[in-house]
Structure formats: C-alpha cells, structure tokens
Amino acid sequence: MRLSAAVALRTPGSTSANRVEPLLAVRGVSINFGGIVALDKVSFDLEKGQIFGLIGPNGAGKTTLFNCLTRLYTPNSGIIEFEGRTILDKSVDRISSLGIARTFQNLALFHSMSVFDNVRVGGHSRSRGDFVSDALHLPWVRREEKSLERSAWELIDYLQLREVAHRLVADLPFGTQKRVELARALAARPKLLLLDEPAGGLNHHEVDDLGQLIRRIRDEWHVTVLLVEHHMNLVMSISDRVVALDFGQKIAEGTPADLRKDAKVIRAYLGTTAQ
Numbered sequence: 001m002r003l004s005a006a007v008a009l010r011t012p013g014s015t016s017a018n019r020v021e022p023l024l025a026v027r028g029v030s031i032n033f034g035g036i037v038a039l040d041k042v043s044f045d046l047e048k049g050q051i052f053g054l055i056g057p058n059g060a061g062k063t064t065l066f067n068c069l070t071r072l073y074t075p076n077s078g079i080i081e082f083e084g085r086t087i088l089d090k091s092v093d094r095i096s097s098l099g100i101a102r103t104f105q106n107l108a109l110f111h112s113m114s115v116f117d118n119v120r121v122g123g124h125s126r127s128r129g130d131f132v133s134d135a136l137h138l139p140w141v142r143r144e145e146k147s148l149e150r151s152a153w154e155l156i157d158y159l160q161l162r163e164v165a166h167r168l169v170a171d172l173p174f175g176t177q178k179r180v181e182l183a184r185a186l187a188a189r190p191k192l193l194l195l196d197e198p199a200g201g202l203n204h205h206e207v208d209d210l211g212q213l214i215r216r217i218r219d220e221w222h223v224t225v226l227l228v229e230h231h232m233n234l235v236m237s238i239s240d241r242v243v244a245l246d247f248g249q250k251i252a253e254g255t256p257a258d259l260r261k262d263a264k265v266i267r268a269y270l271g272t273t274a275q
Helices: 003-008 062-069 092-098 116-124 131-136 139-158 174-186 204-220 231-239 256-260 265-268
Strands: 025-033 036-045 051-054 078-083 100-102 192-196 224-228 241-246 249-254
Touching: 025 092, 036 062, 036 078, 036 249, 051 204, 051 231, 062 092, 062 100, 062 192, 062 224, 092 100, 100 174, 116 139, 131 249, 139 174, 174 192, 174 204, 204 224, 204 231, 231 256, 241 256, 241 265, 249 256, 249 265
Parallel strands: 051 224, 051 241, 100 192, 192 224
Antiparallel strands: 025 036, 025 078, 241 249
C-alpha cells in the first residue's frame, strides 16, 4: 500500500510525539469471499499488556479476523501491524517467530502424540535448527533441545498437566486438551496470544478457573491477550477493552461497562434495544 494511503488509515489527530505505538494495529481491514463480506473496514488498537475481548454473534467475523492476524487469510484491503511493522508480507510459518501464537476454536492438537510432545512442538518456532545441524546432532542442537524440554516441563507444571504428561492427547478429557493447546501456544513464548473460544465446551467451574488463568498468564508471563469468546461473563470479567463485531463491521468499542449498555451490542445479541 502506498504511504499516503497508510497514513490516511491511521487514527486522525495522532502523532508520533504524543501517541504510544500499539502492540497490534488493525486499520480498515476488509475481506470478502465471493459476494460475502466477512470483514468490512475493521479497525482497532491493542496495547501491550491488555486483555482485549472480541465479541459478536455467530458469523460476525471474529474467527475470520483471527485468521487474518495469523496469515491464514489475506485481507482484500487494510493494514495489520505488529510492533509497528506490517505482517501482511509475512508467510504463515513466520508469524510464530514474530511473537504471535494462537489456540483454535476446534482443537488443533496432535492426538497420536503425548502431552509432553505436543507442548515441546510448540517451542520449535524458537529453534535455530536446520536439516544439516539436526542430522549431525551438533552440540548446540543438543543444548537447544534440552532447553526446549525444560521449557515444556515448566509449562506442563504451570498448567497442572504433570500427571498426564506422557499420556496420548486423544485419551484426555476435552477440558484437559484445552490446557494442552494453551501450553503449546505458550511454548512459543509469544508477545501476543490469540485465544479462539477458549471456554467452548467447559463447565461453569472450568470457565471461572480459565478466567483466573488468563489473568495470571498476562501478569506472570507478560503476554498480551486477544480473546474471541461467546461466554460473555468471561469476556466482561477479565477484559480491559472489548470490540464488538456484527456482520463483519465494528459496532462498538470500549470498556466492558461501556458495551454492557451499548444499544447496538444489545440489539446484535438480543434483537432489541436497551431500555
């Protein structure tokens, strides 16, 4: 995109002198599939250290936006910047190395592998290995593998998975599999963690525990979180800011308190306006 167009999409009135660069900047992102508009000029900033909620009815465009952020999709127009640099010229396999990791609405685990091996795989985006070095099993490769193993065990203990560490993922309850996928995402040591429907399939007690866990991860691992979730109590209880989408458009942005009373948000979810 030409420089003049990029400048035009930035927030009006902002200057480099008085505005802190956001960790993630989404500017006018649009994407369509055939005649269906999935996202329509969506914009928002995600500041470092925030838990940021992304809500909306089914089909609002939430997962489509996640897929744009992780380069599974390429927008038809708009800008996506991470730490001040575009990610739209990056391939899918480069996203993790930039410091972006995600979980999936439908679990994307290696079910024939153990919990430990799944978590260890998540750390390989930080590996410097290559075919020749790995084949020769050079000393620095062995040291790196040991470091990845220590990191995997640290996360397994952090997420209370030690008792099932050597079991196949396919044999575990759904809630436990969710924690395995979260551990695998954290193994990449991301700066930005994208959580796609992490509360899906969990009971009320598990959802409460998840909310506390997400806060701990933000505070203790210094990770910024972008959360897509239908479980409104979870989103509203842990998010610093929330963006609401409907039919691919941003209809509201603000604090959880702001969105609870926003007429457009209420109409999108309930089909009625606020009284």
